[in-house]
Amino acid sequence: MQSCRLQGTGSELSTSCVPQRVLGTMLILYVLMGVSALATQPKERTVAAGNCQFRGKHFKTDFRVEGEPVVLRCPQMRSWLLASATPDVNLTWRRNDSAGLVPEEEERRVWVRDDALWILPAFRRDSGTYICTARNASYCDEMSVELRVFEKTEASLPFISYPQILTLSTSGPLVCPELSEFTHNKTDMKLQWYKDSVLLDQDNEKFLSVKGTARLLIYNVSVEDAGYYSCAMTFVHNGAQYNITRNIRLQVNKKEEETIPVIISPHQTILASLGSRLTIPCKVFLGAGTQSTTTLWWMANSTNIDRAYHGGRVSEGLRQEYSENNENYIEVPLIFDPVIREDLNTDFKCVVHNTLSFQMLRTTVKEAATFSWGIALAPLLLVFLVLGGIWMHRRWKRRVGKAYGLTALKTGQQGFPSYPSKGVK
CATH class of the missing domain: 2.60.40.10 (Immunoglobulins)
Structure with missing residues (x-):
């Protein structure tokens, strides 16, 4: 780059320095303008109204008396607060039957404060559906709230x-x-x-x-x-x-009365075949006592069933509450699907508890005797063999008797031969 130097005795700059000065000044102005543009850049626009997600109507309808203050809370603000500690959200309200925002013409009687719509006082004409819209730069949703204003009668x-x-x-x-x-x-x-x-x-x-x-x-x-x-x-x-x-x-x-529960099943020993599905009901008698305050569950070796069997092979069935002859019962079944040899060495307990009593009843699973067709048919087969032997013996004796008779007949005929008389010639 060409250097800039003073010429003569005066303080005037050489004309060769002017282009460099102009370029430097323009560069400074350009940088300042860029910084200013960044500093004054407007905030990102919020989501357009057409992109709002409608999350439905709030489950609770507000019933109010005419002439009294009414405050409607934006129902979805709770989820916004849970999602962010300081949500940067813009709230607007409108009536379902009006395209304009609330408040529009009645700012003295109707206004928005924080996340709530205030109507002070409310009249019966204020009854209707109000929609709260919450939006920020990246998301927008809406929910509706029902208001019913009644005359005080x-x-x-x-x-x-x-x-x-x-x-x-x-x-x-x-x-x-x-x-x-x-x-x-x-x-x-x-x-x-x-x-x-x-x-x-x-x-x-x-x-x-x-x-x-x-x-x-x-x-x-x-x-x-x-x-x-x-x-x-x-x-x-x-x-x-x-x-x-x-x-x-x-x-x-009425005050619910409690009675001491009595476990009436299961039996001490339950017979089952390995590989089969088994259901053992635990039935508890409550008399006239309440069912809601009595808890009933199963244990295996002092451990809850859901912890002892994570895979669910052994599980508790649904609790049943019923009455027979004006007496209350509760029942929880224990379901094996299927029974395996490990269950034969497990201590199962049915446990019942309320404020008056704590009881348990033990039961064990035993393998049932295996049914064999050979063993079942052995006596019958023996009977058939005996009867067959007798029949064959009798038949053999008959054949032997007939053969002896024929032999004797032939022998008798040979013992008396027919000879001609000697006196006859």
């Missing part, structure tokens, strides 16, 4: 009530459900409980509203405690106060 109670169960003669809680969006500070939670629209007295020893929780404790549950309960609280948003009500339908079940 007794006729709507069966639809907007949450079923809960307590056991007779025990103590247990009712839980006011789905309040997490409105109770960020649980210490300030103030619930009022009603039974059949009548406010429960806090001094009543039967009911206790547990402070700071959404629970109502009922002592010594009776049949009369069944029915409809409601819990109510207030929620303040932008200076406006809203009522939030949840209805509960309490069902009281």
Whole structure:
């Protein structure tokens, strides 16, 4: 490259330096423009809406009361959170009967916060199917949520009530459900409980509203405690106060009674042929006791069957629960497919357990005597041989008797020959 030098006494540069200066300046500008382009490059676009995968309708329908706040959670966000600790996801909502996004015109009453759609307050016209769309740069999916808004009347109670169960003669809680969006500070939670629209007295020893929780404790549950309960609280948003009500339908079940189980089979010894398929039932008598709290299983040499036989040659069959003459039984069979010689030296045990008893019954498999046609037919063959010998003996005697008779007859005729008389000439 040609060098650039000063000429003369002035500070002017030689004209030979100008092309080099221009090229250097252009190179610097080009590099700066490239860096600027990289710095200002827009983010990668998200997946197009037409490429979204519809994952179906959420299993739970939201039933709400008119005039109260409604919060619809995006149902697929749980799977997104499990897949990534900080998912970069864009959420949008729309109604199934509308092409526009929600909210569109009612931003003051309907808005999106985090992964939830807020409707405050809800009206019956808000009933319908809402679709939540979640997308990022590489994936997009949709799920729908059903909302039903009812007028607050007794006729709507069966639809907007949450079923809960307590056991007779025990103590247990009712839980006011789905309040997490409105109770960020649980210490300030103030619930009022009603039974059949009548406010429960806090001094009543039967009911206790547990402070700071959404629970109502009922002592010594009776049949009369069944029915409809409601819990109510207030929620303040932008200076406006809203009522939030949840209805509960309490069902009281009888207490399940347990009895001491009795194993009535199998027998101590089971006969089987090697190579055959064998089923040994373990049958347990429970009387009037409950079946659900009694467990029944098999063991082989103090080891569970599924661990002792990984290949499944010996396995437990399906548990059967049934009643005969108003008495309960449970049964679990032990299945051999097939029986091998190793089973003859194994200690099998049927085990039953509940809160009142633990029992086991041992059984062993013995090889059954092998059936032989030769052994079975030997006596019959002997009989035929004896009868055949007798018959042949008698037949031989008859033939001998006839031969002797013929011989004697011939001998008698020769002993008396016919000679002519000497006096006759």
